[in-house]
Amino acid sequence: MINDVMYRFKKVNVWGFLKNNSAFASVALLFIFASIRYKDSFFTYSYIGNLFRQVSMIGLVAIGMTFVILAGAIDLSVGSTVAVAAVTTAYFSNINIFLALTVPIVLGVIIGIINGFIVSKLEIPPFIATLAMMMCLRGLIYIFTGISTVSVNDNAIPILFMGRGYILSYIPFPALIFIAVTIIVIFVSKMTSFGRNVYAVGGNEEASIMMGLNANRTKIICYMINGGLAALAGIILAGRLGAGQPVSGEGWEMDAIAATAIGGALLTGGVGNFSGTFFGVLIIGLINSIINLQGNLNSYWQKIIMGGLLLFVIMLQYFTGRKKINKI
Amino acid sequence: MGRVLSKKEQGSHNNFDAFHFLQKYGSLLLFFTLIIANVLFTNNFLKLSSLWNMLLQVFPVMLISMGITLVIATGGIDISVGSTMALVSMVVTKLIIQQNMSIAPAIVIAITIGLSYGMFNGFFISKFKIQPIIVTLILMIAGRGIAQVLNNGVIISFYNNDFANLGVYRIGGVVPVQTVIMLIVITATYFIVSKTVLGVYIEAVGDNKNAAVLSGINEVLTIIFVYVFCSLLVGVASVFETSRLCSADPNNIGKLIELDCIAAVAVGGTKMTGGKSKVIGTVIGALIMQLITTTINMNNIQYEFSLVIKSLLIVSVLYIQKEKGRR
Numbered sequence: 001m002i003n004d005v006m007y008r009f010k011k012v013n014v015w016g017f018l019k020n021n022s023a024f025a026s027v028a029l030l031f032i033f034a035s036i037r038y039k040d041s042f043f044t045y046s047y048i049g050n051l052f053r054q055v056s057m058i059g060l061v062a063i064g065m066t067f068v069i070l071a072g073a074i075d076l077s078v079g080s081t082v083a084v085a086a087v088t089t090a091y092f093s094n095i096n097i098f099l100a101l102t103v104p105i106v107l108g109v110i111i112g113i114i115n116g117f118i119v120s121k122l123e124i125p126p127f128i129a130t131l132a133m134m135m136c137l138r139g140l141i142y143i144f145t146g147i148s149t150v151s152v153n154d155n156a157i158p159i160l161f162m163g164r165g166y167i168l169s170y171i172p173f174p175a176l177i178f179i180a181v182t183i184i185v186i187f188v189s190k191m192t193s194f195g196r197n198v199y200a201v202g203g204n205e206e207a208s209i210m211m212g213l214n215a216n217r218t219k220i221i222c223y224m225i226n227g228g229l230a231a232l233a234g235i236i237l238a239g240r241l242g243a244g245q246p247v248s249g250e251g252w253e254m255d256a257i258a259a260t261a262i263g264g265a266l267l268t269g270g271v272g273n274f275s276g277t278f279f280g281v282l283i284i285g286l287i288n289s290i291i292n293l294q295g296n297l298n299s300y301w302q303k304i305i306m307g308g309l310l311l312f313v314i315m316l317q318y319f320t321g322r323k324k325i326n327k328i
Numbered sequence: 329m330g331r332v333l334s335k336k337e338q339g340s341h342n343n344f345d346a347f348h349f350l351q352k353y354g355s356l357l358l359f360f361t362l363i364i365a366n367v368l369f370t371n372n373f374l375k376l377s378s379l380w381n382m383l384l385q386v387f388p389v390m391l392i393s394m395g396i397t398l399v400i401a402t403g404g405i406d407i408s409v410g411s412t413m414a415l416v417s418m419v420v421t422k423l424i425i426q427q428n429m430s431i432a433p434a435i436v437i438a439i440t441i442g443l444s445y446g447m448f449n450g451f452f453i454s455k456f457k458i459q460p461i462i463v464t465l466i467l468m469i470a471g472r473g474i475a476q477v478l479n480n481g482v483i484i485s486f487y488n489n490d491f492a493n494l495g496v497y498r499i500g501g502v503v504p505v506q507t508v509i510m511l512i513v514i515t516a517t518y519f520i521v522s523k524t525v526l527g528v529y530i531e532a533v534g535d536n537k538n539a540a541v542l543s544g545i546n547e548v549l550t551i552i553f554v555y556v557f558c559s560l561l562v563g564v565a566s567v568f569e570t571s572r573l574c575s576a577d578p579n580n581i582g583k584l585i586e587l588d589c590i591a592a593v594a595v596g597g598t599k600m601t602g603g604k605s606k607v608i609g610t611v612i613g614a615l616i617m618q619l620i621t622t623t624i625n626m627n628n629i630q631y632e633f634s635l636v637i638k639s640l641l642i643v644s645v646l647y648i649q650k651e652k653g654r655r
Contacts, residue, residue, distance in 0.1 A: 074461075076587075122643075122647050122650070123650055124646045124647060124650065125594075125600040125601075125646075127461075127590070127600065128590070128591070128594050128642060128643075129643060129646075131587050131590070131639075132591075132639035132640070132642045132643045133639065134587075134639075135587075135635045135636075135638060135639040136635065136636050136640065138632075138635055139632040139633065139639070140632075142630075142635075143633065143636070147632075254468065254469065257465060258469060261462055266459070298477070298480055300473045300477045300481055302473070303473030304470045304473035304477065307466045307471070307473065308470060310465070310466045310469070310470075311452075311466050314458055314462060314463075315456070318456050
């Protein structure tokens with residue numbers, strides 16, 4: 001009996017836990033640090049709620065990106081997709097609320113299908129294909145809007161609510177969307193055959209094809225989800241700002257990729273999970289808040305700290321036994 | 329090759345295979361088409377001044393693309409070049425304008441500091457076997473942050489001093505100095521790739537890392553070399569761009585230039601998976617990208633159209649060239 005208990009204690013392996021949950025551990029550390037250091041200015045409902053609201057948009061993009069990265073591809077066009085969705089939402093908010101909420105999502109999904117088609121059927125390297133899509137979309141938005149901001153109609157309450165609203169007067173609506181989407185994708189990735197297919201295709205595409213999986217279809221669906229989620233982020237952004245800006249979303253693709261990598265996913269595909277990405281997004285948000293609360297650091301330090309953290313996480317993975325995977 | 333040709337293959341030698349031709353010379357054909365179209369339809373295109381302007385504009389992309397060609401040939405990628413550009417630009421301007429250092433040592437120091445980014449990339453990629461895109465992503469994010477922190481993100485401008493004259497210096501009053509540097513760099517890169525053992529090492533590492541290591545190639549040094557070489561070229565490009573623009577803008581200089589360069593390399597026919605480097609192809613790729621921008625600008629078309637056209641072009645060129653490896 002005692003031996004049994006002792007055995008269980010031995011199994012509590014701190015190093016092993018850190019290895020698998022470095023993103024979660026970092027979030028916990030940063031959260032505790034911020035709570036102690038800044039006390040009441042950080043540890044309040046409104047501040048933490050705002051933090052979640054801020055990260056929710058980049059979070060949705062990062063979750064979509066995780067799908068694509070798990071399938072062994074990458075998507076640089078999400079930033080432009082966000083802008084397309086934001087501008088479309090703002091444009092349709094003056095015409096019809098229902099269209100304003102659906103058209104951007106449909107557009108995002110179509111963009112995803114095109115990306116997936118170019119990558120899987122035309123076999124153009126994902127990095128280049130989505131880079132082209134990024135440039136193309138940005139150019140098209142600039143042409144159609146004349147690089148001027150489109151404002152959201154003040155009567156379009158549902159859209160504004162998407163960005164600014166509260167549920168139960170405490171929980172910001174975007175945060176709720178972000179958390180709900182995270183839970184759904186964790187379920188999809190673990191419990192559905194599609195979720196397992198994504199890992200299989202990303203891990204070894206040829207093997208997965210030989211096992212009879214339709215790798216192309218899996219990839220296209222990943223890009224579709226990614227496009228749809230980026231569009232959702234665009235709608236929230238338009239609601240939050242009360243306007244659709246053609247320049248919005250620039251550089252988001254890199255933040256999303258960084259969040260995914262901090263969350264423990266390998267950019268070669270097949271390894272990673274969505275809870276990791278969730279915490280990776282929170283880390284970026286927490287670092288931003290800490291820098292804001294500190295006050296005497298300018299915002300450029302955020303980039304340096306984020307880069308340092310990314311390096312730290314990668315090295316942690318290396319030294320805790322991910323060498324073999326990295327070598328392939 | 330001592331291979332016996334099948335009847336079908338022999339037959340195809342006699343017929344003109346349009347698709348095959350397009351695959352092989354597609355980018356060259358496009359290049360000349362663009363030039364001829366411009367000669368016919370664009371006013372003032374045939375003037376010498378527009379040639380110099382074009383070469384001045386393509387200068388940074390051309391130089392960095394040379395470095396990235398080698399990086400991609402080893403199977404890597406470098407998306408940190410924009411940040412390296414920002415760092416070198418900041419350091420050189422700070423040294424010359426704020427510390428009153430003379431130009432030559434300041435440029436040398438700044439470029440040397442820029443090399444540290446290349447060292448960082450090469451070291452982590454080769455020693456720790458971390459994916460190139462992650463390592464260079466780290467520097468892409470943090471590297472620009474460092475450049476911005478140096479002067480709190482404020483642009484430093486300067487006029488009428490020797491450094492400002494460097495970027496607009498014309499040899500014999502005619503040829504921009506950048507043109508000569510561009511020629512030297514292209515020749516040097518071509519020489520490295522085709523005439524030295526290092527070139528063989530670079531392609532061997534990109535083709536099959538394990539085989540390269542087993543045959544005694546120092547993979548670590550080879551990879552470090554390509555990234556340092558890339559950052560060296562970025563440093564040179566950055567110094568001249570800063571001097572030509574008369575300002576060091578840490579927020580915007582070199583932003584998204586990595587994408588232009590990678591596109592130029594891809595259009596030039598270098599495979600993204602590594603193992604082959606096509607220096608001359610990259611030169612043509614970079615020139616095509618610039619020609620499109622110039623065409624759009626000189627014909628008074630909105631700049632944004634060039635983004636759309638470039639993106640469609642990249643996809644179609646890659647699609648046509650893709651089949652080549654398979655046959």
